[in-house]
Amino acid sequence: MSHMHRESCGVQGIKIRRHYSTRHAEDYTKYQEMRERTGRQLKKCLLRQQDLFKEANKEKKAAVEASYVVSEMIAKAGKPFQGSKFIKRGLLE
DSSP: OOHHHHHHHHHHHHHHHHHHHHHSHHHHHHHHHHHHHHHHHHHHHHHHHHHHHHHHHHHHHHHHHHHHHHHHHHHHHTSOOOOHHHHHHHHHO
């Protein structure tokens, strides 16, 4: 995009905004309020989705950490996984 084209887009945007604020002020404010309300609703929805992913990520990290702990216990024991007694001992630690 050339420099002149970008500059004309900026001027054009200003002209359009001025046109709407002078000729269609009543409708413009009504739609402006609607856009702001919709924007707040979308932001709230996005934050909820992000929280959901953050929680899932925390659970995933905890599972990986538990896996490392179990792997370390197996390595320290020097023998293959032995079943429920091994699990119980691991849970107590």
